[in-house]
Amino acid sequence: MFRSNNVAARVFQRQICTPAPGTSIHTARRFYENIVPGYTIFDVECPDHSFRKFTEDGLYLISFSRNHQDLIVYRPTWLSFSCKEEDCDNHELPPKAKKFESFFTQLYSVTLATAGELICKDFFIYMENNQFGLFATSTAQIHDIPAVGGAVQGVPSVERISFHLLRLEDGVLLDERVFCNDYVNLSHSTGVFLYDDLLAIVSLRYQRIHILQIRDSGNLVDVRTVGEFCREDDELFLNSSAQSLVNFDKQKQNQVATNHGLHHDDSVAETSFLSGMKQRLLSYIFQGIWNEESDPALRMQCLKKKFYFRFQDYVDLIMWKVQFLDRHHLLIKFGSVDGGVRFLFYYNLDNISK
Numbered sequence: 111m112f113r114s115n116n117v118a119a120r121v122f123q124r125q126i127c128t129p130a131p132g133t134s135i136h137t138a139r140r141f142y143e144n145i146v147p148g149y150t151i152f153d154v155e156c157p158d159h160s161f162r163k164f165t166e167d168g169l170y171l172i173s174f175s176r177n178h179q180d181l182i183v184y185r186p187t188w189l190s191f192s193c194k195e196e197d198c199d200n201h202e203l204p205p206k207a208k209k210f211e212s213f214f215t216q217l218y219s220v221t222l223a224t225a226g227e228l229i230c231k232d233f234f235i236y237m238e239n240n241q242f243g244l245f246a247t248s249t250a251q252i253h254d255i256p257a258v259g260g261a262v263q264g265v266p267s268v269e270r271i272s273f274h275l276l277r278l279e280d281g282v283l284l285d286e287r288v289f290c291n292d293y294v295n296l297s298h299s300t301g302v303f304l305y306d307d308l309l310a311i312v313s314l315r316y317q318r319i320h321i322l323q324i325r326d327s328g329n330l331v332d333v334r335t336v337g338e339f340c341r342e343d344d345e346l347f348l349n350s351s352a353q354s355l356v357n358f359d360k361q362k363q364n365q366v367a368t369n370h371g372l373h374h375d376d377s378v379a380e381t382s383f384l385s386g387m388k389q390r391l392l393s394y395i396f397q398g399i400w401n402e403e404s405d406p407a408l409r410m411q412c413l414k415k416k417f418y419f420r421f422q423d424y425v426d427l428i429m430w431k432v433q434f435l436d437r438h439h440l441l442i443k444f445g446s447v448d449g450g451v452r453f454l455f456y457y458n459l460d461n462i463s464k
Contacts, residue, residue, distance in 0.1 A: 111309065112461060113322060117141070117144040119149050120141060120144065122142070123218060124137070124333075132265075133394060137337075138279040148383065149201065149203075151207060151208060153208060153403070154208050154210055155208060155209050155210055157173075157175065157182075157210060158176055159173040159174060159175060159182055160173060160174045160175070160176060160178075160231050161173045162231060164186075165236045165238070165241075165243075165278070166171075166238055167238060167292075168186065169241070169278075170183050170184065170185060170217075170241075170243075170278050171183070171186060171214055171244070172227050172234055174231050175219075176273045176421045178223060178228040178229045178231060178328060179221055179223045179228070179229065180219050180221050180223075181219065181221075181222050181224070181229065181230075181245060181276070181281075182216060182218075182219045182277060183216070183217045183218060183220075183281065184214040184215060184216050184217065185215050185217055186214055186223060187212075187213055187214065187215055188213075203263045214463065216221070217279070217281065217323070218281040219280045219281075219413045220235075220276065220283070222245055222247050222274050223247040224247075224316075225270070226248060226249050226250075226270075227247040227248055227249055227270060227272060228248065228249075229245065229247050230245075230246045230247065230248060230296040230297075231247070232296065232297050232298050232299070233246040233296040233297075233298075233299050233302070234299065235299055235302060235304050235309075235344065236278075236324065237304070237307075240277075240278065240324075240326060240328075241278050241279055242276065242277060242278065242284070242324065242328065243275075243276045243277075243278045244274070244275055244276075244302075244304075244309070245273070245274045245295075246270045246271065246272065246273050246274070246294075246296050246302075247271075247274065248268050248270065248272070248296065249268055249269045249270045249271075249274045250268070250269075251266040251267070251268055251293070252266060252268070252269065253266045253319055255267045256355065256423065259316075260317075260338065260385075261315045261316055261318055262314065262315055262316070262428055262447070263447075264447045265293050265314050265315045265428075265447070266293055266315075267291055267292070267293055267315060268289075268292060268293055268294075270288060270289075270290055271288070271289040271290075271292060271293075271294055272286055272288050272289075273285070273286060273287045273288075273302075273311070273330075274286045275324065275328060275330060277328060280397065284327075284328030284329070285328055285329050285330045286330075287311075287322065287330050288432065289311075289313065291315075291316050292313050292316060293313070293315040294311060294312065294313060294314065295312070295314060295430075295431075300431060301314065301431070303431075303432060303433045304434075305433055305434030305436075305437070306437065307323055307324045307325070307416070308321060308322070308323055308324075308333070308391075308434060308437060308446065309321070309322045309323070309324055309330070310413070310432050310433070310434060310440070312429060312431065312432050313337070313429070314428065314429070316338070317337045317387070317388075317428055317429055318335050318336070318337035318338060318340070319335065319337055319429070319432055319440070319442075320332070320449045321333040321334050321335070321336070321459075322337050328330075334459075336440075336457075336459070337386070337387050337429070338385045338386060338387075339385075339386045339387055340386040340390060341389060345392060359443065384425065386423065387429070388427070391424070391444065391453070391455060392421075392424055392425070395417065395424060396413070396417055399412055399413055399416050399417050400413065423446070426446055426447065427444040427445065427446060427453065428444065428445065428446070428447060429442055429443070429444055430443045430444065430445050431443040435456075438458060438459050438460050439456065439457065439458055440457040440459065441454060441455070441456060441457075442454070442455040442456075442457055
């Protein structure tokens with residue numbers, strides 16, 4: 111089919127024709143064959159800011175102050191100068207064309223970082239529907255810190271990580287969420303993923319996936335946390351079981367002390383369990399190897415070679431990254447602390463399956 115290169119003809123063709131399914135973006139990009147930058151302005155006087163990016167809809171330019179304390183948002187004014195004559199290439203632009211203010215208008219400046227925090231300039235997530243922006247601030251990383259409370263050895267700790275939800279239209283702070291003594295990979299928003307109104311935040315230090323919902327009102331609402339526990343009632347079940355064991359041990363110790371006249375300490379040694387997510391990963395790997403062979407002898411050899419021999423490597427795997435496939439399914443990237451062994455884990459939030 112003949113396609114005209116005239117931009118007016120293409121606009122008319124776009125109005126009367128409907129693109130094939132799945133080709134609307136490709137059809138829109140054809141206009142770049144006609145509308146392209148035709149002039150470059152050098153040595154523009156720009157503010158001393160760290161510019162992050164444009165929002166996906168092109169309405170805002172995100173930047174941060176050099177001390178990483180303030181958020182500065184600009185709105186583009188776009189086409190500011192034009193030439194109606196034929197020989198436009200030989201005409202000089204007016205002096206004000208070399209000023210940043212001729213192309214952008216500052217909307218506001220908001221201080222985000224407080225109490226020793228700095229804005230993470232590589233982190234920014236934009237919700238185009240509500241024009242919300244999610245920003246992050248954090249204190250300095252602490253390396254070589256002991257792994258306590260279920261933390262992963264070798265992962266640094268950050269005393270305070272804050273996520274700030276702002277309405278970009280006027281810079282109003284809508285809500286914030288704080289993680290203390292934790293670690294989230296904020297570089298290029300690696301540790302956070304947005305799907306529709308659902309937000310997934312990966313805690314690398316404690317191996318948890320915090321799922322939040324961003325309401326239209328601008329509130330961050332906790333939906334659930336996956337990692338240490340998979341189902342919502344797992345913690346209740348384990349706590350009730352642990353309490354029963356504690357009561358049983360106390361009764362046994364009291365009986366021994368009565369019979370022998372001995373005194374025993376009431377403290378009970380803490381039992382260490384693998385997390386619920388790690389248990390499901392190991393069971394899935396075991397089941398897959400189990401089904402490879404039908405002969406019992408060959409099956410046991412296969413398990414020894416592929417599962418038990420590598421068992422510690424599987425146990426040492428940690429969650430690095432997560433993304434939503436849809437509202438009910440997650441794709442989780444597992445890997446070793448040194449970045450060696452890697453797995454992609456398909457996780458169903460409803461049925462707890464792979």
